[in-house]
Amino acid sequence: MGIRNIIGKEVRELLTPQTLIPIVIVAVILAMMGGVIGNIGEEVTQRPVIGVVDQDEGELSQIAESVLGATARVVHSGTDVAEGLRRTGEGGGVALLVFPPDFSEKILEGEPGTIEIHWIMRGLGMMDSISAAPVEGLIAAVNQAITVTLFEGNVPLNPEVILHPTTRSDTTLVKGKTISGVPPSAIANTLMSQSTMIPILVMMLMMMAGSTVISSMGLEKENKTLETLLTMPVSRSSIVTGKIVGSAAVGLVMAFIYMLGFSFYMRSFQVGAIDLGKYGLALGVLDYLLVGVSIFLALLAGLALCIVLGTFARDYRSAQTLLFPITAMAMIPMFLIMFKDFATVSLGLKTVLFLIPFSHPMMAMRALMFDEYPLVLGGIAYSAVFSAVVIAMAVRIFKSDRLLTGGTPRRQRAARARRRTP
Amino acid sequence: MQAVEVRDLRKDYGAQKAVQGISFDVREGEIFGLIGPNGAGKTTTLRIVSTLLSMTSGSVRVFGHDVTTESDAVRRILSYLPEEAGAYRNLTGRAYLEFIARFFGNGEKVREMVERGVEIADLGERINDKISTLSKGMTRRLLVGRALMTDPKLAVLDEPTSGLDVINAREIRGIIRNSTKGGRAVLLSSHNMLEVELLCDRIALIHEGRIVEAGSPAELKGKYAAGNIEDVFAEVVKWASATS
Numbered sequence: 187m188g189i190r191n192i193i194g195k196e197v198r199e200l201l202t203p204q205t206l207i208p209i210v211i212v213a214v215i216l217a218m219m220g221g222v223i224g225n226i227g228e229e230v231t232q233r234p235v236i237g238v239v240d241q242d243e244g245e246l247s248q249i250a251e252s253v254l255g256a257t258a259r260v261v262h263s264g265t266d267v268a269e270g271l272r273r274t275g276e277g278g279g280v281a282l283l284v285f286p287p288d289f290s291e292k293i294l295e296g297e298p299g300t301i302e303i304h305w306i307m308r309g310l311g312m313m314d315s316i317s318a319a320p321v322e323g324l325i326a327a328v329n330q331a332i333t334v335t336l337f338e339g340n341v342p343l344n345p346e347v348i349l350h351p352t353t354r355s356d357t358t359l360v361k362g363k364t365i366s367g368v369p370p371s372a373i374a375n376t377l378m379s380q381s382t383m384i385p386i387l388v389m390m391l392m393m394m395a396g397s398t399v400i401s402s403m404g405l406e407k408e409n410k411t412l413e414t415l416l417t418m419p420v421s422r423s424s425i426v427t428g429k430i431v432g433s434a435a436v437g438l439v440m441a442f443i444y445m446l447g448f449s450f451y452m453r454s455f456q457v458g459a460i461d462l463g464k465y466g467l468a469l470g471v472l473d474y475l476l477v478g479v480s481i482f483l484a485l486l487a488g489l490a491l492c493i494v495l496g497t498f499a500r501d502y503r504s505a506q507t508l509l510f511p512i513t514a515m516a517m518i519p520m521f522l523i524m525f526k527d528f529a530t531v532s533l534g535l536k537t538v539l540f541l542i543p544f545s546h547p548m549m550a551m552r553a554l555m556f557d558e559y560p561l562v563l564g565g566i567a568y569s570a571v572f573s574a575v576v577i578a579m580a581v582r583i584f585k586s587d588r589l590l591t592g593g594t595p596r597r598q599r600a601a602r603a604r605r606r607t608p
Numbered sequence: 609m610q611a612v613e614v615r616d617l618r619k620d621y622g623a624q625k626a627v628q629g630i631s632f633d634v635r636e637g638e639i640f641g642l643i644g645p646n647g648a649g650k651t652t653t654l655r656i657v658s659t660l661l662s663m664t665s666g667s668v669r670v671f672g673h674d675v676t677t678e679s680d681a682v683r684r685i686l687s688y689l690p691e692e693a694g695a696y697r698n699l700t701g702r703a704y705l706e707f708i709a710r711f712f713g714n715g716e717k718v719r720e721m722v723e724r725g726v727e728i729a730d731l732g733e734r735i736n737d738k739i740s741t742l743s744k745g746m747t748r749r750l751l752v753g754r755a756l757m758t759d760p761k762l763a764v765l766d767e768p769t770s771g772l773d774v775i776n777a778r779e780i781r782g783i784i785r786n787s788t789k790g791g792r793a794v795l796l797s798s799h800n801m802l803e804v805e806l807l808c809d810r811i812a813l814i815h816e817g818r819i820v821e822a823g824s825p826a827e828l829k830g831k832y833a834a835g836n837i838e839d840v841f842a843e844v845v846k847w848a849s850a851t852s
Contacts, residue, residue, distance in 0.1 A: 410694035414754075417658050418711040419683040587661050591621065 200507075212514045218535060234320040237262035237274030237282040244290025246299065246351075249335055250328040254283065257327050258320075271304060271359065281305050281321045293332065296343050298353045301325060307360040307370045309527020310377050310552055325354060361529070361556035365465045376462060377552065385520040385548040388484065390444050392516040392544055395437020395485060396492040397509055399429055403496025404505025412589060422584040426577060430489040437485070462555070473554040476562055480547040483569035487543040488512060490576035497583050519545035528553070528561065543569040609672055611636050611762050611793030612657060617666035619652050619817075626652045628817035629666070634762075636791040639784065641804045643797065643837075644814035645845055650797040651691065651766055653814070657795060658688035658764050670762055684712075687760035691767040691797075693751050697740035701731055701750050704739060705757060712758045725750075725757030728783055744771045752780050756787050763787060765796040769803060781807050801838035813841060815848040 236258045240247045243265075254260060261277030262270050267284055274282045284302035293299040303321070332351040336343060356369040365373065406412040415425065462468055469477070492512060499505035519542050522531060528539060528549055539545040546565030553561045583589065612634035619627040627649040634640040642650045655661040657668055659679040667674065673681040695704050702722065709721040726735050729750045731742070739747060748771045755763060768784060769777035777800075784807060788794055798804050804811055805825045812822040821828065821844045825837055834840045 409697060410690065410692050411696055413655075413660060413690045414688070414693055414708075414751075416660055417683055417686065417688040418708070419680060420711055421680065590655070590660060 233259045235259045235279040237270045237279050239270040239284040241287045242285045242289035246290040247285040253328050253331045293351050301354045305358040305370045309530035311526035385523045388547050389516040389520045391441040392488045394440040395433050396512040398436045399433035399492040400496045400505045404499040404502040408501040423581045426580045467555045477550045480550040484543045484547045487573040493580040516544050523548045543572050613669040615667045618664045620664045630819045634793050637788050638809045639794040641808035641811040648814040649817040685761040687755045688764045689755040695739045701735040721757045725753040729753030763794045805837040813844050820848040
């Protein structure tokens, strides 16, 4: 009986709407993310979608075209590169394969023919480059078919050319920018720091600063210092601002220490990185300023939210539980942005990402590289409005009775008041 | 000018009526005590006077300032000591006093306030120790020092000697008594009837959110032919319970 009594008490105390609702929300979001990642898996196993431009119209390019027609879903076939890019992009293709005018001629003269691959990269998440992998298989199939043709025709060529009849030149089209000589995998690898480190940094910043401010509210209540603080000759907005700024400073120091270690860890993945500045992807002073503003506003929004959540805290322990919604709000965009690009997720997830203020600094650096200013400025404006509304809400709560009487239903509050008021 | 003017004060927590139309004045230089059984509405009243809670209706003025519309002005001249107050456990006693003093001034004024607080707390060298290492009684002395070091025009003290032993409580009562010099006023609540009798110039007995009796300890003892305030309290509560 005793143990049942204790278990019952623990369950009643720990299983509250405050603890349950965030978990349900996270479960729903994870299920949605599972759907996104599942779709990517399907893309890999399906036939790749491509366009073909045959400017050669020679024997070998015709063979290549027929191989591609059999192994891929060709959404465009023509001779004009610009039109091919447009139509392949519209058709959801991942690459346009161009066979230049001298393709067959060069091979038959004993030089490898060049296949120009124009990659159409839609996003910069880790999962966005996976769709390009099957195209590599198509090139191998084309090579094999040409090799067989050369063997069967007894063409007197250097065996090296017969075995490897083509070379490739990569051009990647990504978010309106053309990056010549670089395949999508190299771009994705180089941008890994933006894809991984920035979201993790923002998440750590939110969790550490958020934990500090929520704990501070819990401790004020547990140590019974809040009543005294509220009778000091200082405005409620100063108390709220002081708590936010103090916690932000502590959070920044903690996140900096954490990221210092993490950046050394991430350097090991930077092999084969390209110089982004060479391709016009470097950030300017204004861009860094916008990233800074975005981080600041997200931090402000997060901490204001923590202050509001902290008013629900009864003590230090309950304050830790209240951090869960903030953790969930930081982790959802972190995983989404690491694996997918804002441009490549569904409308529902786009909405979720935009509404969570922490998403914006996670996306800002990558977006600014590709001149997506509307997304960054929109995020900044939204975060500013979100912060202002939540800070106003926090000040309003600090001006109300709720901090001392609690946020419980009226009947419970009245009962508590009866017990506590001597 | 009255130090505190409370008129027809009402406070509801939903359906629960914690304070039901009480009125009283605290004069300058006076110690006024609110006494009553648990749940009578004493702490709610003190919290409203201290600008911590809003009122449902009525008015409260502190040295002429309305607690609702001029709360900042009230907080500058008032000091509130809650019954279950605590202090920041990671600070030393002196650092805590400095933290509070900086809300009321800077430079030399802060130093003077802190020295006064250190003197009232009378913790010796322990004032430099972390608050987490102080006993309950020591912490209470520190909090009394904190409340009175700013030389407030009105000190609102909820059970000021709660947790103190007899000797310490006696000393603190002396400090409270001295604090009313120069027109300062004290509004306190206490369960300790002896304390109320020794300390207060006038008292009001609250029962179920209403003031059922008020007067000086001597007047009340005479009216109820009682030997002490405890007997007056028991008599009044018994009568109020029977008639409510």
